[in-house]
Amino acid sequence: MIHLDKLTFGYSKHKKLFENLSMTLAPGHIYGLLGKNGAGKSSLLRNMAGLLYPLEGKIEVNGYEPKKRQPGFLQDVFFIPEEIYLPPFNISKYLSVLSPFYPKFDTEQFQQFIREFEIPKDNKLTDMSYGQKKKVLISFALAANTRVLIMDEPTNGLDIPSKSQFRKIVSSVLDPDRIILISTHQVRDLDSLIDHIIILENSEILVQHSMDTVSEKLYFGTLVNDEDNLRALYSEPSLRGFKAVTENTEQLDSRVDLEYLFNAAIKNPVRIKEIFNS
Amino acid sequence: MNQTFDLQRFTILLKLNFVEKGRNYMLTSGLFIGLLFILLVPTALSDEFLPYGAVLHFMALPLVVLLGGSVFTSSMFSQYTSPSTGIAATLVPGSILEKFLTALVVYLCFSVLLLGMFLALHYFTIDLGNSRLPENGNKYQYIPKPMLWYFACIYIISQGAFFLGSIYFSKFSYLKTAGILFLTFVLTIVLSSWLTSRLVDASVNSVPFVPWQVSAAITKVPPIKLLRARYIVYFPEMVQYMIYALPVLVMLGLWYISFLRLKEKEF
Incomplete structure (x- = not known):
């Protein structure tokens, strides 16, 4: 469960990106967050992930306050930012070092996603193309089986076949305990994937249905x-x-x-x- | 689940840190330890007294120990300098304390190792060098203890400052920290000398952490000759130990600020 209560955020106290935002996102749904450039979509997601701190109001994610960045919160929330970073080693090393942080990580599921996305297994992550890196991170995020999965422009850099693969895989991992929140400006990429829509405009939520x-x-x-x-x-x-x-x-x-x-x-x-x- | 510290999580974080940055650690350590050998070993290998041998030992303190330690320490939080790496590091499921301790442990290991290696090599190579020299000839001297203590004070404070600088500054953290440290150092000496010159009617070299060197006028022989006495004011032993404890307190303060900065870092 993600609950925002009168959330106000801005990079300075005089210029607020959004004010008094309140909403509740329930498990078992895939939410699409839409908004114009600069509307504050990424900032809203980063507030939820505990990367930015609200000026006022409260956020609660799975019962945790994101800004405290507690391990219990972090191991049940996965955030894929628009600009991703992967360390300079191959997939198996990446798995062996990072998967132990996620108690519900499913290695077989990860291997299956990697196969579906047709990622070469032995290449160094840093030698991969941007799209391939993104697919590795998406596969890892989905296999981590966190209760909250937040993705900021996940389809940027993906080719057309990969975009439909993405929709297929994401819809297959939704379960009643999981919230998936996707922000994008490429609305076509969310076609027949999301079941709820949120539109952010002029510091407020215009639509959330x-x-x-x-x-x-x-x-x-x-x-x-x-x-x-x-x-x-x-x-x-x-x-x-x-x-x-x-x-x-x-x-x-x-x-x-x-x-x-x-x-x-x-x-x-x-x-x-x-x-x-x- | 313990949300503050868990040994297993801490171990995995350390492993992640070494897998990600181990190569850089090895290269930096290798470079500076190699330099240490190059500067200290010549005194041990020659059968003749090398006049520059002692100078090399003195040079190794600032050039290798201080510079090497600071270069290494200023990379401790390098993953938090750019948004993409910073987000990845922040979202790793470990507590803020565990992430802080990971960097602290690595930096302490290297700093202590470098200083320890310098001291061990310094005494070993001086002893070995002296044993090869003729009985009645010139002998190498150890670096005086007060100078080593003074250096240790500077080392402790500067390491703490570079540790803070690595999380505080996103760009050019090494240069910015070094600049601030240098300015602070100069200002402290100037301020300290000015204050002491107002307290006593003498010229006082009151560099922090070391005994004062006083140069006072004792008589004036007309018409122009001035006689001065130079002496060193040693602090009582207890006071001197308290003064040596001050850098440790400063370092602890700098660590605490680094922790807060890590906690408050936003992306």
Whole structure:
């Protein structure tokens, strides 16, 4: 469980990145955190991982206060930053030195992920490409079986086949005790992976709902004429009219398009809030 | 689970530290221990008195022990200098105390080893060199004890300062720490001399940790000649030991600040 209570953070007391953020993330879900560049996604994740300290408010992760960086907290939370570091040795050495820190580490699972990602086993980690390094770290993080897994832009540097491998593997490791939180600006990479979405904008959380709620409240489809388009929360011209997001007043079924949802939330924040609060 | 200290976790952290940085440790140690041999061994190998032999021994103190120790110590928290390595190091599941102790143990081992090796080699090579020299000729002298004590004080404080500098400064930690230490050293001497000159009507060389050297006017012979007496003021033995304890207290203080800095480090 991750619980934020009136969290305020900024790199100086006068310039706050977010203020009074409150939310609860429950186990058994994969959360997607979206936001524009500079919205504070990475800072929020780092607060949760205990790498940055809040100015005000409280964070609780698995019953621990992250800023204390206690071993019990660290061995049950794995954070993959955007810029990763791997030490200068090969995979087996890396495993032998670091896996003992994680009591639930599953070596066989790790080997399986490495095979699926097609990582050469004997190469030095520092000699690998950025994408390969990222895949090694993702494999390690998933095999560590921590109750909380936080990933900041995990698909950066991954090629197209690896991105779908990533989605497949991540969805396979979700269990009822585990929270997976993924931040990205490449929203397509989260398609059909996340079951909850969080949109951070202008120091506040605009949306924090399950994908089921999103598809219940909003309709993603094509509008044929300009008149219909007036009620769109966000639209883009397409071959057959306008591809748009509208309020789902008629309870129609549609597939959530994360990119359109994000754009709608950024363009019409007040309306979006009203819709979700109704 | 003990959240503050666990021996098994500490052992794994030490192992990780050596696997990651062991090569650098070996290279630095090898370089400075090699230099120590190059400077100290010539006195032991020659059948003739080498006038520069004693100078080499004196030079080894600042050039190898002080410089080597500080270079080594200033790398103790190098993994926390960049965000990517810092995040990886911070998130390793060990307590802050265990991570701090890992660096402390490594730095203490090397510092004590280097100083111990210097002392052992110094006495051994001087003795061996003297045994090869003719009975009635010049003999090598050990470095005087007060000078060794004085050096030990400087060594203890500087090692503590470089240890703190390695976690305090993200860039150029060695140069910044060395600069601050040098300025502090000069300022302390200037301030100390100024204060003592106001206390006593004499010229006093009051370098910290060592007995004062006083040069006082005793008579003035007209018209211009001035007679001065030079003498050394030794502190009572107890006071001198207390003065020697001061660097240890400073070092403990520097360790504590390093610990707090590690605890507060954000990425």
